[in-house]
């Protein structure tokens with residue numbers, strides 16, 4: 001629970017914002033334990049077509065901002081026209097929002113690890129290959145260069161990286177379901 005105090009013309013007013021976790025399957029991750037983030041992240045994943053034929057899937061993702069005054073998430077998706085089933089290019093920051101409000105870069109991995117990639121589908125595997133587990137090297141590099149946690153999700157796992165080797169992951173479904 002956060003308690004903030006505002007000094008007003010009529011004196012001290014206490015304003016309490018409850019941050020008591022009420023989610024199933026708490027992760028102790030401040031974003032992942034927000035119901036609004038879980039809902040958004042599921043929408044991002046579902047939008048990427050994980051049940052479509054492999055070549056029709058596209059990674060979806062974007063910049064996530066948090067308005068600290070209203071405690072509201074603001075999601076600015078990256079363009080998907082340059083995306084592939086296993087890549088997406090981050091857009092520049094949204095200049096209408098304070099960069100201080102940036103909190104994460106969530107994106108989907110609509111192709112599970114172990115999937116055999118045919119040639120000429122994924123730019124990082126022009127001759128084809130096998131999809132590895134998340135997060136990818138580009139995910140690590142994005143997190144490191146932007147000083148921002150990068151979240152990825154595939155059908156079974158949610159990944160968080162803040163740089164190479166700095167990974168946390170959670171099963172989407174265990175004894176409980178994150179989303």
Ligand SMILES: [Zn+2]
Pocket residue numbers: 107108109134135136139152
């Ligand atoms: Zn990724």
